[in-house]
Amino acid sequence: MTVNLSATERRIASLAGRRTVKKDWQAAWLIRAIECIDLTTLAGDDTPGKVERLCAKARNPLRADLVEALGLSGYGLKTGAVCVYPMMVGTAVKALEDSGIPVASVATGFPAGLTPMQQRLDEIAYAVGEGAHEIDIVISRRHVLTGNWEALYDEVRAMREACGEAHMKAILATGELKTLSNVYKASMVSMMAGADFVKTSTGMEAVNATLPVSLVMVRSVRDYLDFTGQVCGFKPAGGIRTAKDAIAWLVLMKEELGGAWLKPDLFRFGASSLLGDIERQIEHYVTGRYSSSDRHGMA
Numbered sequence: 001m002t003v004n005l006s007a008t009e010r011r012i013a014s015l016a017g018r019r020t021v022k023k024d025w026q027a028a029w030l031i032r033a034i035e036c037i038d039l040t041t042l043a044g045d046d047t048p049g050k051v052e053r054l055c056a057k058a059r060n061p062l063r064a065d066l067v068e069a070l071g072l073s074g075y076g077l078k079t080g081a082v083c084v085y086p087m088m089v090g091t092a093v094k095a096l097e098d099s100g101i102p103v104a105s106v107a108t109g110f111p112a113g114l115t116p117m118q119q120r121l122d123e124i125a126y127a128v129g130e131g132a133h134e135i136d137i138v139i140s141r142r143h144v145l146t147g148n149w150e151a152l153y154d155e156v157r158a159m160r161e162a163c164g165e166a167h168m169k170a171i172l173a174t175g176e177l178k179t180l181s182n183v184y185k186a187s188m189v190s191m192m193a194g195a196d197f198v199k200t201s202t203g204m205e206a207v208n209a210t211l212p213v214s215l216v217m218v219r220s221v222r223d224y225l226d227f228t229g230q231v232c233g234f235k236p237a238g239g240i241r242t243a244k245d246a247i248a249w250l251v252l253m254k255e256e257l258g259g260a261w262l263k264p265d266l267f268r269f270g271a272s273s274l275l276g277d278i279e280r281q282i283e284h285y286v287t288g289r290y291s292s293s294d295r296h297g298m299a
């Protein structure tokens, strides 16, 4: 399998012109984007209080006056999930009780994945034991860079088993995989080994989610569906900060995979600050005025 870089770039360059999403449609697409956000905090200074505030935001992602102006009172708008480190899972589970919002936890030596395998599996067990519904694992980049696909398969398979009932997202850390062909192969092997989602990045690599890498991954999802009949979700993560970015990714999903991949069961944004810009754009749609971005803090 090889990926044609210039064809990939050409396809991405043409995407923006394929759909015009303005005014009411833009507001509707942004609401959908909110429902697909894994609202994330993965920082060394995370505290229970910060996670509780983030969970409150996940329950009420837009200010009440904006929700009312959009006619969404009673709709129950909420984010797709809240994503935290394993030590914060218990706090998040408690804060999200009865909300229907799943808690996702990174695990397996996030972000580098360079801890011994047993510890990585124990970390999954810990997060699941704390109540995580979804586990975002990181793959060993060295298996990709050395072409050891069997080792990658075995690793992801073992992690899939450790997740039990929890959904598993496989983070490829695409910014460290060197080539788009490697991205395609790593994505395919992760799906073969049982990943429910493939995810671009940890947010900690030098290069995180990009549209060309995302195109390659969604094509692998499409091919996997054609080969096996199995559906897999997709999660771009890292550096997605603006409403405009969100629309670009939603257009990509709609064009490449169709409407089924515009819903949180098959599509998520991994993002810590995207919601703030979306709220700001929706405020502009409702009031005609832009507020300062610091009025839309997350936690």
Ligand SMILES: O=C[C@H](O)COP(=O)(O)O
Binding pocket: 040, 042, 083, 201, 202, 203, 204, 237, 238, 239, 240, 270, 271, 272, 273, 274
């Ligand atoms: O998976 C989520 C990422 O760590 C979030 O990255 P971000 O802070 O660039 O939005």
